[in-house]
Amino acid sequence: MAEHFFPRDEYYMRLALREAARALDHDDVPVGAVVVRDGEVIGAGHNERELRADPTAHAETLALREASASLGSWRVLDAVLYVTLEPCAMCAGAVVLARVPRVVFGAHDPKAGAAGSVVNLLDEPRFNHRPQVAGGLLAQESADLLRGFFASRR
Secondary structure, eight states, X not given: OBOOOOTTHHHHHHHHHHHHHHGGGGTOOOOEEEEEETTEEEEEEEOOHHHHTOTTOOHHHHHHHHHHHHHTSXXXXXXXXXXXXXXXXXXXXXXXXXXXXXXXEEEOOTTTOTBTTSOBGGGOTTSSOOXXXXXXXXXXXXXXXXXXXXXXXX
């Protein structure tokens, strides 16, 4: 996994962090995601598993659904997914299936991360698509948001 970031990456990750904070309004784990294409946010989402009582309502899947609707295609080409936490296996699978060319994430997830922490589905050579991945952008801010949420539940 590359740790290469571009000048605008931090701006978009901060949008994802704002999106993550919205999950707190309905007691969901604060993870946020935005999909950007040609400098425009075409999809955004935050965890809504509790709100929707839906185990698939992760920030990434909701942002990818919105991006697909915006594009009128299931292929989310020429876009970047920014997410505050390393994608899980389900979300990494959605990234591969949507053909997202680049993923930038904040905090690593040592318990469920599927972009290198536990497994690396985003670099699996047997899949037909492997996005570029850069992890660790604004990792401290992302981790602090998560730590605060879980500390308040103990």
